[in-house]
Amino acid sequence: MDIMPIEGGLRAIGHGKIRSIDVKTQPYPGFATDLQAQMMALMTVGNGLSVITETIFENRFMHVSELTRMGADIVIQGHSAMVKGISQAARCTG
Numbered sequence: 001m002d003i004m005p006i007e008g009g010l011r012a013i014g015h016g017k018i019r020s021i022d023v024k025t026q027p028y029p030g031f032a033t034d035l036q037a038q039m040m041a042l043m044t045v046g047n048g049l050s051v052i053t054e055t056i057f058e059n060r061f062m063h064v065s066e067l068t069r070m071g072a073d074i075v076i077q078g079h080s081a082m083v084k085g086i087s088q089a090a091r092c093t094g
Contacts, residue, residue, distance in 0.1 A: 020048030020085060025056050037063045044072040046085040053080045 043050040073084040
């Protein structure tokens with residue numbers, strides 16, 4: 001990954017495929033619950049099955065219906081969401 005400074009922040013450019021991961025939200029210094037929606041959107045284009053477990057707030061998966069409407073494969077079970085990444089061929093290119 002290349003990380004470079006830009007005006008007002010940093011730019012990160014990855015090289016290669018996005019891999020699946022498992023994430024559990026936790027209080028600081030753990031993974032912030034405020035970032036789980038963005039991480040889930042990224043997981044939809046990763047390779048394999050990813051899991052997000054929400055341990056701080058109930059009803060924090062409100063964005064799942066919109067992601068599935070756009071073609072994401074996400075199943076919620078209790079406090080966890082299983083995200084199956086889609087293949088490169090299935091991604092929208094336009």
